[in-house]
Amino acid sequence: xxxxxxxxxxxxxxxxxxxxxxxxxxxxxxxxxxxxxxxxxxxxxxxxxxxxxxxxxxxxxxxxxxxxxxxxxxxxxxxxxxxxxxxxxxxxxxxxxxxxxxxxxxxxxxxxxxxxxxxxxxxxxxxxxxxxxxxxxxxxxxxxxxxxxxxxxxxxxxxxxxxxxxxxxxxxxxxxxxx
Amino acid sequence: xxxxxxxxxxxxxxxxxxxxxxxxxxxxxxxxxxxxxxxxxxxxxxxxxxxxxxxxxxxxxxxxxxxxxxxxxxxxxxxxxxxxxxxxxxxxxxxxxxxxxxxxxxxxxxxxxxxxxxxxxxxxxxxxxxxxxxxxxxxxxxxxxxxxxxxxxxxxxxxxxxxxxxxxxxxxxxxxxxxxxxxxxxxxxxxxxxxxxxxxxxxxxxxxxxxxxx
Amino acid sequence: xxxxxxxxxxxxxxxxxxxxxxxxxxxxxxxxxxxxxxxxxxxxxxxxxxxxxxxxxxxxxxxxxxxxxxxxxxxxxxxxxxxxxxxxxxxxxxxxxxxxxxxxxxxxxxxxxxxxxxxxxxxxxxxxxxxxxxxxxxxxxxxxxxxxxxxxxxxxxxxxxxxxxxxxxxxxxxxxxxxxxxxxxxxxxxxxxxxxxxxxxxxxxxxxxxxxxxxxxxxxxxxxxxxxxxxxxxxxxxxxxxxxxxxxxxxxxxxxxxxxxxxxxxxxxxxxxxxxxxxxxxxxxxxxxxxxxxxxxxxxxxxxxxxxxxxxxxxxxxxxxxxxxxxxxxxxxxxxxxxxxxxxxxxxxxxxxxxxxxxxxxxxxxxxxxxxxxxxxxxxxxxxxxxxxxxxxxxxxxxxxxxxxxxxxxxxxxxxxxxxxxxxxxxxxxxxxxxxxxxxxxxxxxxxxxxxxxxxxxxxxxxxxxxxxxxxxxxxxxxxxxxxxxxxxxxxxxxxxxxxxxxxxxxxxxxxxxxxxxxxxxxxxxxxxxxxxxxxxxxxxxxxxxxxxxxxxxx
Numbered sequence: 041x042x043x044x045x046x047x048x049x050x051x052x053x054x055x056x057x058x059x060x061x062x063x064x065x066x067x068x069x070x071x072x073x074x075x076x077x078x079x080x081x082x083x084x085x086x087x088x089x090x091x092x093x094x095x096x097x098x099x100x101x102x103x104x105x106x107x108x109x110x111x112x113x114x115x116x117x118x119x120x121x122x123x124x125x126x127x128x129x130x131x132x133x134x135x136x137x138x139x140x141x142x143x144x145x146x147x148x149x150x151x152x153x154x155x156x157x158x159x160x161x162x163x164x165x166x167x168x169x170x171x172x173x174x175x176x177x178x179x180x181x182x183x184x185x186x187x188x189x190x191x192x193x194x195x196x197x198x199x200x201x202x203x204x205x206x207x208x209x210x211x212x213x214x215x216x217x218x219x
Numbered sequence: 220x221x222x223x224x225x226x227x228x229x230x231x232x233x234x235x236x237x238x239x240x241x242x243x244x245x246x247x248x249x250x251x252x253x254x255x256x257x258x259x260x261x262x263x264x265x266x267x268x269x270x271x272x273x274x275x276x277x278x279x280x281x282x283x284x285x286x287x288x289x290x291x292x293x294x295x296x297x298x299x300x301x302x303x304x305x306x307x308x309x310x311x312x313x314x315x316x317x318x319x320x321x322x323x324x325x326x327x328x329x330x331x332x333x334x335x336x337x338x339x340x341x342x343x344x345x346x347x348x349x350x351x352x353x354x355x356x357x358x359x360x361x362x363x364x365x366x367x368x369x370x371x372x373x374x375x376x377x378x379x380x381x382x383x384x385x386x387x388x389x390x391x392x393x394x395x396x397x398x399x400x401x402x403x404x405x406x407x408x409x410x411x412x413x414x415x416x417x418x419x420x421x422x423x424x425x426x427x428x429x430x431x432x433x
Numbered sequence: 434x435x436x437x438x439x440x441x442x443x444x445x446x447x448x449x450x451x452x453x454x455x456x457x458x459x460x461x462x463x464x465x466x467x468x469x470x471x472x473x474x475x476x477x478x479x480x481x482x483x484x485x486x487x488x489x490x491x492x493x494x495x496x497x498x499x500x501x502x503x504x505x506x507x508x509x510x511x512x513x514x515x516x517x518x519x520x521x522x523x524x525x526x527x528x529x530x531x532x533x534x535x536x537x538x539x540x541x542x543x544x545x546x547x548x549x550x551x552x553x554x555x556x557x558x559x560x561x562x563x564x565x566x567x568x569x570x571x572x573x574x575x576x577x578x579x580x581x582x583x584x585x586x587x588x589x590x591x592x593x594x595x596x597x598x599x600x601x602x603x604x605x606x607x608x609x610x611x612x613x614x615x616x617x618x619x620x621x622x623x624x625x626x627x628x629x630x631x632x633x634x635x636x637x638x639x640x641x642x643x644x645x646x647x648x649x650x651x652x653x654x655x656x657x658x659x660x661x662x663x664x665x666x667x668x669x670x671x672x673x674x675x676x677x678x679x680x681x682x683x684x685x686x687x688x689x690x691x692x693x694x695x696x697x698x699x700x701x702x703x704x705x706x707x708x709x710x711x712x713x714x715x716x717x718x719x720x721x722x723x724x725x726x727x728x729x730x731x732x733x734x735x736x737x738x739x740x741x742x743x744x745x746x747x748x749x750x751x752x753x754x755x756x757x758x759x760x761x762x763x764x765x766x767x768x769x770x771x772x773x774x775x776x777x778x779x780x781x782x783x784x785x786x787x788x789x790x791x792x793x794x795x796x797x798x799x800x801x802x803x804x805x806x807x808x809x810x811x812x813x814x815x816x817x818x819x820x821x822x823x824x825x826x827x828x829x830x831x832x833x834x835x836x837x838x839x840x841x842x843x844x845x846x847x848x849x850x851x852x853x854x855x856x857x858x859x860x861x862x863x864x865x866x867x868x869x870x871x872x873x874x875x876x877x878x879x880x881x882x883x884x885x886x887x888x889x890x891x892x893x894x895x896x897x898x899x900x901x902x903x904x905x906x907x908x909x910x911x912x913x914x915x916x917x918x919x920x921x922x923x924x925x926x927x928x929x930x931x932x933x934x935x936x937x938x939x940x941x942x943x944x945x946x947x948x949x950x951x952x953x954x955x956x957x958x959x960x961x962x963x964x965x966x967x968x969x970x971x972x973x974x975x976x977x978x979x980x981x982x983x984x985x986x987x988x
Contacts (some may be wrong), residue, residue, distance in 0.1 A: 111925070145939065148939065166683045342672040365810075403772050411455075415461045
């Protein structure tokens with residue numbers, strides 16, 4: 041069901057990989073489930089594969105595709121490493137989510153999956169959206185617009201669902217900005 | 220080096236501030252016993268156009284059901300000092316009553332948003348205060364006076380002065396920060412009692428009102 | 434009284450009588466635990482959805498009820514555990530024959546009122562037993578506060594280095610003047626890695642600014658992400674469970690460790706406890722945290738400790754909230770971080786509650802600066818208490834995660850940290866650290882020993898640094914360029930930690946070789962005598978040899 045209908049023309053290779061991971065993921069709701077570990081697709085194991093840096097360095101790459109071993113002091117000093125090279129990528133967060141599930145922590149895994157989505161949202165926009173979710177900042181429509189943006193522009197479906205849910209709750213509680 | 224009268228005054232105040240024993244022991248000089256203030260509502264508060272004003276935001280219990288700070292500074296003295304500080308810098312003070320919250324950060328922010336200069340001050344009844352700026356997040360601040368037992372008469376004067384300086388676009392030295400690790404064990408239970416009294420008059424559906432001090 | 438009884442005169446002068454005590458005021462919630470207005474536990478689930486919780490129907494839920502019902506409670510086990518007798522569950526918490534795993538399986542189905550109903554049946558010794566058995570990570574550790582009233586960067590760097598040398602796994606700063614935050618963060622980043630590689634550093638300020646600094650790689654984790662137990666107080670804190678959950682994901686999306694902060698007393702302190710007990714409201718905070726998928730929580734009343742500290746059984750409630758946190762399978766940074774009494778006797782008694790069983794972070798802010806410099810308004814214990822703590826570890830053969838250190842080593846590491854920061858300041862074009870400051874910071878007790886800095890100039894430079902977009906990589910470059918290769922390497926390794934994300938898991942810290950130690954690879958397996966974390970072997974040899982101990986050969 042995660043087969044995306046979005047226009048992917050502009051997406052680069054990273055986004056394509058992200059999609060694969062997303063497609064493989066069990067979409068589900070936000071309600072954590074005690075039985076989630078068994079349904080997970082990736083099956084990384086807390087005992088075998090954690091910590092990833094030591095036990096599965098093959099799986100760890102930065103957002104720009106560098107392996108941990110490629111990030112050296114010499115390269116930083118000579119200016120070859122950019123900040124983008126030391127950012128976590130969504131696949132890694134998905135692996136960590138699988139480890140969290142395997143360790144019996146479905147709530148933590150759910151947060152890591154929202155985080156995987158947010159890796160695609162620029163810093164400044166993340167901060168703006170956070171501020172928009174604070175009480176009395178947005179009308180309901182403004183919140184729904186943010187949800188649509190998250191879903192369409194950043195393929196952030198789980199985060200979009202969270203924002204839509206917030207819009208409903210804020211409306212009932214009278215915590216929206218007056219339209 | 221040119222030494223102005225004001226500089227001397229400032230230095231004396233600062234030295235005196237440092238000489239003060241912990242707040243608990245000092246009895247602030249007050250003009251009179253704490254009495255309810257004659258604060259009159261004159262309609263809904265509006266955003267000011269005057270760039271030479273600093274708006275002071277107060278919660279509804281201030282000078283009303285509560286009349287002094289946690290270290291017994293009467294509210295009339297609090298307002299007198301803050302306003303004098305602002306006027307000393309050649310600016311005007313305007314008072315508003317923020318009805319919807321008793322949180323000092325939000326009160327200060329509301330005052331700043333109403334202020335023609337974009338600078339506001341929030342003061343709650345027990346003395347906790349903040350200098351705020353319009354374009355900051357509500358819980359950020361320019362200067363925060365978080366420990367009410369350490370906010371003394373001269374702190375209120377300095378607060379008014381600095382707020383006015385920010386309003387003029389200056390970059391003043393913040394009022395020296397004070398810290399008393401023993402304020403909490405002595406005062407926090409009491410502060411909780413006072414704050415529950417404070418919030419009893421809050422009405423989250425009521426707008427902010429302009430105040431006139433008779 | 435005309436004539437005073439002499440013993441009463443002496444007692445009146447005792448430190449404890451400087452403390453403020455208040456009587457319970459139930460209507461507003463000035464009560465530690467078990468308010469008559471606390472709800473009775475109940476749950477009703479229809480088609481996998483919670484439709485009634487603790488006596489409230491779904492349409493009566495406030496925001497916090499709604500969050501807990503939809504995001505926290507695992508409905509698959511809720512009916513099973515809610516049907517169990519609370520006394521039975523309470524006994525399971527202290528029963529060595531019931532493994533932690535089984536308790537954690539069940540606890541995620543409990544409602545807030547059920548937690549209170551279970552925990553109120555345990556006395557403090559039983560609560561300590563539960564903590565020993567239920568905390569997430571096997572090895573206990575500690576966090577330190579590193580602050581000073583002048584926001585003096587050289588002193589912050591020196592104090593950070595000493596703190597990490599002494600064994601703190603995490604260090605936390607905050608500000609006197611708000612705009613100093615990035616400079617303070619930078620000082621801890623450099624000082625912390627100089628003292629002991631692998632230590633995590635943070636700067637506690639307003640949420641959005643705190644996240645910005647983390648995104649830039651100037652901090653490693655965040656903790657001052659506050660949650661509250663009533664809707665009105667949550668909103669006064671300028672957030673909702675949804676905004677805070679989004680923030681939690683934002684941190685993880687940048688590979689940053691994060692925990693929330695809450696604590697008994699905050700709701701009544703902020704004037705909206707709705708007549709509920711402090712413990713009941715705190716459990717709602719813990720469950721908001723759990724539902725957000727955050728790995729841990731700092732609680733133990735924290736900045737509101739004066740409130741539970743002033744009412745009956747308050748300190749017992751504080752321990753109970755720590756236990757409730759680990760019962761939710763979360764990391765606990767267990768308080769002991771704020772002055773709450775004038776009395777050294779009360780102070781120690783309060784701290785033993787977490788020290789004896791051990792927690793993930795026994796102190797979530799031992800003051801690594803003198804308390805007059807502690808900008809969290811003072812901690813329970815500070816630099817002047819270090820030797821007492823070392824002796825307590827030795828007396829009780831219990832690990833507080835503090836190391837004995839020599840004066841020479843402390844002088845050396847403080848000096849090197851300030852020199853490293855001086856180099857970074859020069860490279861980043863921040864106002865210079867003078868030789869006089871280096872000397873003063875190396876030998877200082879606190880900020881009274883430090884020369885003043887030009888505050889407006891510092892603040893202008895900080896603003897410029899943030900506008901330039903300075904990141905952790907610039908710090909690495911600066912250190913390497915100026916000959917601090919090892920510190921540069923450590924700062925870089927910490928940045929690499931964000932790439933692998935291993936330290937996003939519950940209770941994670943790093944050792945000096947950057948190996949992550951968390952509840953995943955160092956789980957607490959305590960099942961009674963002979964099991965779990967024990968202070969023995971090499972570590973015990975280290976801790977029993979305090980410098981003051983005389984050896985037989987020396988006499």
